[in-house]
Amino acid sequence: MDVILQPWPWYVSGPLIALTMALLILTGRRFGMSSNLRTLCSAAGAGRIAEFFRFDWRAQRWNLIVALGVLLGGFIAQNFLSPNDAVAISEQTIAKLKVLGFNDGGINYMPEKLFGLTVFSDVKTMVILIVGGFLVGFGARYAGGCTSGHAISGLSNLQLPSLIAVIGFFAGGLLMVHLLFPLIF
Structure with missing residues (x-):
């Protein structure tokens, strides 16, 4: 069965x-x-x-x-x-990802282009991951916590700084996905 x-x-x-x-x-x-x-x-x-x-x-x-x-x-x-590893995303999104060079859009959650072993031989991807990691770390420190801490713990405690941080996280994510991501790839 x-x-x-x-x-x-x-x-x-x-x-x-x-x-x-x-x-x-x-x-x-x-x-x-x-x-x-x-x-x-x-x-x-x-x-x-x-x-x-x-x-x-x-x-x-x-x-x-x-x-x-x-x-x-x-x-x-x-x-x-x-x-299975298939991701339920629209055909339009899969087509946009293919244009950006992500041929496994809709197939698995972690794109091979960013998470495969080949990233260690591609200077551009390594720079993106290192700079992105630094920015995420800096942002979490600057905001006084990460998305999980603010969105789950801070909002549960009705903390205004957490609400502001969560709004900033979402705005930054939207900015990244819709404006910066296409420029980088």
Whole structure:
């Protein structure tokens, strides 16, 4: 018997996210993935070099378990719970991606052009990934957190700075996809 797996419906996943956020708020913790990099760097001794990394990283160990769970959950979902790698996007989007050189649009989630092993031999793609990674890191630090921290944790706490950050994240994403992405590729 072939089992067709589907994503969890909103009425299951939404309340689970809400329950998780309620538990975090009640225990005085905040959720965010970018803070894990700070915790990892601090645990590795980066506090000897930079003031930013001088804090009690042991108090944030629980968040490292969350990050490990995200990696493990992603691996399990991709390799055991996904019926296929096809992405449900419109034919127009697939055609636009092909014009930009992404021949696997609609076929898999991670374009070979950006995530395949060939990126290590292409200087342009390496520069794009390094500059993009720096900008994402700088943006997360400048905004005081990443998209998951602001959009899930900050908005759950009704924080105005998180609302402003989320609006900025979305505006930046739209700007990137519609204006800069076609210029880069």
